Amino acid sequence: MSDDVMVLAEAVHKSFGRTEVLKGIDLSVRRGQVVCILGPSGSGKSTFLRCINHLEKINAGRLSVDGQLVGYTERGGRLHECKDSEIAAQRREIGMVFQQFNLFPHMTALENVCLAPIKVRGLSGADARKRGGELLTQVGLSDRMDSYPSQLSGGQQQRVAIARALAMDPKLMLFDEPTSALDPELVGDVLDVMKDLARSGMTMVVVTHEIGFAREVGDDLVFMDDGVIVEQGDPREVLANPRNERTKQFLSKVL
Amino acid sequence: MTSDSASTDVAKGAPEAIKAIPVRHPGRWVAMAVIAVLVAMFVHMLITNPQFHWSFIWDNLFTPPVLAGARTTILLTVGAMVVGVVLGIIAAVMRLSPNRVLSTVAFLYTWFFRAVPRLLLCVMFGTAGILYQHLTLGFPFDKQLGDLFGLNVDSTILTVDMNTLLSGFMAGLLALGLSEGAYMAEIVRAGILSVGDGQAEAATALGMSRGLTMRRVVLPQAMRVIVPPTGNEVIAMLKDTSLVAYVPYAELFFNYEAIGSRTFQIFPALIGALLWYLAMSSVLLVIQYFVEKRFSRGRTVTGTGIRLAFLNRGKPSTVGGADV
Numbered sequence: 111m112s113d114d115v116m117v118l119a120e121a122v123h124k125s126f127g128r129t130e131v132l133k134g135i136d137l138s139v140r141r142g143q144v145v146c147i148l149g150p151s152g153s154g155k156s157t158f159l160r161c162i163n164h165l166e167k168i169n170a171g172r173l174s175v176d177g178q179l180v181g182y183t184e185r186g187g188r189l190h191e192c193k194d195s196e197i198a199a200q201r202r203e204i205g206m207v208f209q210q211f212n213l214f215p216h217m218t219a220l221e222n223v224c225l226a227p228i229k230v231r232g233l234s235g236a237d238a239r240k241r242g243g244e245l246l247t248q249v250g251l252s253d254r255m256d257s258y259p260s261q262l263s264g265g266q267q268q269r270v271a272i273a274r275a276l277a278m279d280p281k282l283m284l285f286d287e288p289t290s291a292l293d294p295e296l297v298g299d300v301l302d303v304m305k306d307l308a309r310s311g312m313t314m315v316v317v318t319h320e321i322g323f324a325r326e327v328g329d330d331l332v333f334m335d336d337g338v339i340v341e342q343g344d345p346r347e348v349l350a351n352p353r354n355e356r357t358k359q360f361l362s363k364v365l
Numbered sequence: 366m367t368s369d370s371a372s373t374d375v376a377k378g379a380p381e382a383i384k385a386i387p388v389r390h391p392g393r394w395v396a397m398a399v400i401a402v403l404v405a406m407f408v409h410m411l412i413t414n415p416q417f418h419w420s421f422i423w424d425n426l427f428t429p430p431v432l433a434g435a436r437t438t439i440l441l442t443v444g445a446m447v448v449g450v451v452l453g454i455i456a457a458v459m460r461l462s463p464n465r466v467l468s469t470v471a472f473l474y475t476w477f478f479r480a481v482p483r484l485l486l487c488v489m490f491g492t493a494g495i496l497y498q499h500l501t502l503g504f505p506f507d508k509q510l511g512d513l514f515g516l517n518v519d520s521t522i523l524t525v526d527m528n529t530l531l532s533g534f535m536a537g538l539l540a541l542g543l544s545e546g547a548y549m550a551e552i553v554r555a556g557i558l559s560v561g562d563g564q565a566e567a568a569t570a571l572g573m574s575r576g577l578t579m580r581r582v583v584l585p586q587a588m589r590v591i592v593p594p595t596g597n598e599v600i601a602m603l604k605d606t607s608l609v610a611y612v613p614y615a616e617l618f619f620n621y622e623a624i625g626s627r628t629f630q631i632f633p634a635l636i637g638a639l640l641w642y643l644a645m646s647s648v649l650l651v652i653q654y655f656v657e658k659r660f661s662r663g664r665t666v667t668g669t670g671i672r673l674a675f676l677n678r679g680k681p682s683t684v685g686g687a688d689v
């Protein structure tokens with residue numbers, strides 16, 4: 111059973127100074143599952159996502175990806191902090207897509223996609239470009255490979271960012287509101303790419319306000335509020351008749 | 366058919382190009398006239414005043430001591446800038462390190478070398494040979510530790526005579542390079558801080574190490590902010606190498622002063638030096654222009670703040686022009 115679990119969070123706590131942002135998150139994401147996280151602003155969705163690839167250090171609880179503790183190794187019943195290189199190795203297996211895309215503006219789309227595979231995975235330039243070309247074609251940008259980010263629309267940039275993350279062959283993809291910074295008519299293209307990815311069996315944790323996406327491809331929907339998970343279940347179920355009062359309130363505003 | 370569409374274009378009233386009478390600027394014409402007269406007077410003075418001794422200046426412009434001096438000046442400029450840029454990057458990265466000891470050391474370094482005049486540094490490095498006669502390379506505190514255990518320890522690997530090491534050239538190079546490093550540190554730091562957090566974060570999330578992130582993602586973007594002031598630093602350095610004359614060491618200014626006092630043509634010798642510095646600086650200005658163009662790559666399509674500022678000033682829309 112545990113072989114089947116990709117992400118396992120047990121009582122995860124995170125504070126910034128004195129403010130506690132995550133107050134005990136329990137969540138398990140099975141291999142191939144798409145979990146959508148919904149919740150009001152400031153509820154800690156981004157923070158939780160960032161904990162999963164150790165961009166933030168958790169203060170208490172346990173968090174593991176593919177059976178490996180994030181940022182620590184356990185030896186003789188004690189936790190040892192991982193070296194930077196070990197943490198980097200863990201992050202390689204986890205792709206992340208940001209709300210603001212964060213493409214490297216001094217590189218073309220193809221260079222963005224190829225940088226980490228060449229420098230981190232040690233792929234040859236030719237192999238990386240071949241694979242990068244395939245990925246950019248997959249996200250519908252075969253004709254924009256040599257464009258700089260500033261020459262691309264927001265939706266195109268976000269699709270390059272997805273291709274860049276996929277180029278590392280991650281076993282898990284994290285999306286932090288990938289369509290929130292986009293004009294409405296550009297959202298569809300990005301969601302289509304994500305839907306294809308979900309159907310291909312990628313394990314995904316997606317923070318989003320796109321109810322339609324959650325309903326269509328989500329296997330599980332998690333509603334977060336004030337640092338805890340207040341409701342969780344089948345998206346169609348939760349969206350149709352939410353049980354928690356705060357979920358009801360939030361959905362009445364979003365829907 | 367074609368004539369049809371053309372006539373409809375006109376019929377739809379594609380408006381006639383505007384032929385307005387431009388605003389007159391009489392003030393500009395007056396100013397230009399005044400300036401023209403002043404320039405003419407100045408040129409006349411340059412040519413007719415015998416103090417300038419143009420033939421003397423010309424005869425000395427390419428003599429061996431002048432050429433040797435110019436070569437030294439160029440070497441000093443390049444050398445001091447290389448030392449300065451390397452130190453500056455190291456100090457800037459240290460300054461931004463989460464390690465408090467490293468950031469404090471970097472802060473103290475920049476504070477000290479920005480607070481001390483370069484001329485003073487040059488003279489002091491020139492006389493530092495008095496302070497330490499020899500520079501010894503070995504295990505730190507070897508003698509003291511040896512005494513502590515009653516042993517006669519000497520781990521000296523290498524001994525160098527300070528007067529040889531701190532030759533005039535090295536003294537000048539170190540004085541200027543160390544000083545430059547402090548200024549470059551501030552420039553590099555501003556450049557690094559100008560790159561959004563999201564960039565390093567995206568690189569980190571891809572599994573890139575801190576060093577790789579710095580080299581491939583942050584610094585190349587910081588270049589856009591670092592390069593223009595660095596160009597100015599190079600030009601300032603070219604001029605500041607004249608301070609090395611007081612180390613003392615024979616660079617361009619030193620040699621021209623020597624020519625001046627030997628021939629009693631002090632002022633013409635200074636003019637000769639002036640022409641050399643003018644020419645070399647001008648070459649650097651041209652290089653700076655092209656280098657800046659190169660480093661604004663990937664930023665030229667959407668209007669950045671810099672570009673908008675230029676547009677508002679009514680200048681051509683190049684990014685980061687060479688304003689010196």
Ligand SMILES: Nc1ncnc2c1ncn2[C@@H]1O[C@H](COP(=O)(O)OP(=O)(O)OP(=O)(O)O)[C@@H](O)[C@H]1O
Pocket residue numbers: 126131149150151152153154155156157158
């Ligand atoms: N680096 C930080 N330092 C201090 N406080 C932080 C930091 N990052 C996040 N916070 C705080 O943690 C809380 C949760 O932030 P988080 O970004 O996780 O919320 P979110 O659910 O993603 O909200 P949004 O929908 O607006 O993105 C907020 O109150 C925020 O101010």
Ligand SMILES: [Mg+2]
Pocket residue numbers: 155156157286287
């Ligand atoms: Mg967020």
